Amino acid sequence: MRHRRGIDLIPEKGAIDPDRGIGHLRLADLADDQLLGARCSRCDHNQWVDRWAIAGKYGHDVTLGDLRPLLKCTKCGNTKGNGFRIGRAHRDG
Template identity: 40%
Template structure:
């Protein structure tokens, strides 16, 4: 769908990711994972291929989010798992 100013708008569900059902194996390759600590605001990228090698490709994103530990302050609770979609040609 196009906005009147030629801005591409995502239609509902087009790029939606269900965190409970999505696994590292089913997540499209153009998504990059980041972790954000709500306590100290430290943010880091996550190597999804290394996580998949260690913990299995069937690890859901919801379970991955529960396992996050901040490298800055050591916080293990209330950390965010962020998904970034890389631009595609």
């Protein structure tokens, strides 16, 4: 699936173990060209987040599973069941 702004929403094959999901990944495990997004389970609001600011606040070794309970939707305020998405920036040329 491709985002309307040209961002791949599915990471490269083999990058994520489908049995474990992405909760075990640390911020330091993400490649420089990967984007981190969050999705609300209630209203399906999606938003890219600044992973470098998150790493500055919580450290590069924090896992996405540890950060998941801290997610709060900016649209509806939901804090239950929200999750992360990983994308890759589209590179032309």
